[in-house]
Structure formats: C-alpha cells, structure tokens
Amino acid sequence: EVMALTRNDSCVIEKTGIYEDYRGGPHAALVVNDDIDLRMFPRHWQFAFAVEKHLPDGGLRRSIQVFDAAGDAVHKIFLAAASVAEQWANLVQNLRLEVQDTPLVLSAREPTEAAKEDVDKADHLRAEWDKITDTHQFLQMVHKLKMNRLGA
Secondary structure (H helix, E strand, C coil), X not given: CEEEEXXXXXXXXXXXXXXXXXXXXXXXXXXXXXXXXEEECHHHCCEEEEEEEECCCCCEXXXXXXXXXXXXXXXXXXXXXXXXXXXXXXXXXXXXXXCCCCCCCCCCCCCCCCCCCCHHHXXXXXXXXXXXXXXXXXXXXXXXXXCCCCCC
C-alpha cells in the first residue's frame, strides 16, 4: 500500500491504496480499483527519481517522483505506514538506470490547445455530462461534440 499523489495548480489528488489491476497500452495506462483511479499517459513520463528524505522526527520518507520533459512533477508515489519497506531497495534497483550521471535535458512546454467551444451545444453538453459514469469518458464526450476539455 502506498500514497499516490497528483497535483497541479487547480487540484490535489491524494489516494492511499495498491497499484493493482494495471492495464497498459501504447497511448494510455490505467490503474482502476476501489482505492486508486488513475489514467496515465506514459509518453509524458520522462524522468523519475527515488527520493529518501530524512524527517526532523528521525523518520524517513521514501518516494518515487515522476516528471515530464519540461521538468514539472507529473505523479508521486510515497511509501505509507502499511507499505512493505523492505521491498524499497529491490524496487529502486530494478527500476534504476545503469548510468546515473547523464545530465537532464529539459524541453520547453508545448502550448495548451486553445478552447474549442460551441455555446449552442451547452445544453447537449450538460445532458451528456449527466450520463457519464466514469471520468475517463469525458474526453470522448467532448470529442463527439467537436470541443475540447477547455472549451467544454
């Protein structure tokens, strides 16, 4: 069991659970269970670090921290009280790159697509919104309406 953390300027999503029922694919990967509902786009995951931080109380916080090509945090995974801490060293060893001294090269952030909106479809958008049973259906919904997430 770990704590999954995703954060941006608009929200913080913090869930404690197990990354089980992983489904990977070329475009997106999913972890969907009772505790963690996560959609990932692996092409954006460029750098990851195993971090050990000594705390003032003498404790040790361990995490895997993932960043995109621009250097912004994408996702973090923290060991929790119920985590099997003895597996930490194995996890880090299995995931680490052999060469650790390659400088990180960051890329400029791609501009966000401008809002594609259609005020005449607002009622239809709301009606379709009410039918959503899973947040992952949102992008398909706005695509059908020839909008994007910002326009919706």
